[in-house]
Amino acid sequence: MSPSSSALILIADGTEEMEFTITYDTLVRAGISTTSAFVSERDAHASESLPFAKGSRGINIMPDSYLDHNCGPDKYDLLVIPGGAKGADTISKSHAVQQLVREYYEKKLVAMI
Template sequence: MKLNQAPSFTTISLIAAPQDMASKRALVILAKGAEEMETVIPTDVMRRAGIKVTVAGLTGKEPVQCSRDVFICPDASLEDARKEGPYDVVVLPGGNLGAQNLSESAAVKDILKDQESRKGLIAAICAGPTALLAHGIGYGSKVTTHPLAKDKMMNGAHYSYSESRVEKDGNILTSRGPGTSFEFGLAIVETLLGKEVAEQVKAPLILKD
């Protein structure tokens, strides 16, 4: 499909909220094959909290085809977004192909290494944590993943495994899959802004307790 043609799939544009109430900044790295819900829901939740979120396309600013053929329009290319760093949190969505692309990216490795060295928050969901393994990030941490990514994540015994829907160990925050995307986003908000703000964001979402 040519980019100047109207895509035949759903296109979602993620545009930052007009006010950065919290002065916190997040970088969501979007790769081809990313899981849509794990990208959009945490981004939405963080923006509701006033966090300034940049959705950065791994290979550029063109629309990214996700795992279920939804196209998401990044705010910036990763190359340009890196110049605006550092960020308070770096977020890695899942999706098998998306996680593989994150795992194979030298730019992602550099960003994660820098984030880890400055003790910044790193958040990954579903298969996304396997990119942490690939780049040697957070060794020794307790993590969770999608059940189908568990064996890959535990290869080499660099982590301890949790069955929790969201797991936070130091500056590494992980979660399990599409169905935990709201909890994942709220955990990021709570870590950066506190429990009270997270509860205020959660209340109008009508989530099941």
């Protein structure tokens, strides 16, 4: 990836904290502009303030934004999906994420931990 590359990393309640934070940190240290997006179990409204994502070990992490239509492969070069059973379940059931994975798979890079 080039120095001007960008990455989107998804997070939900139940995401494994280490998989999220170590990946986020590594990308930032590599000079990759990194944004985290919260995937909610329910539809979130733009007017709502960002929640903390409660990780699988109870650590609260503040995402940069909600997952929305601006998170596509036209804006980011890489889509990262960390694990953690509950978080992975929420993320995998999201129709928006399913569509996003297809778009990134066709045009860019997808990483799943």
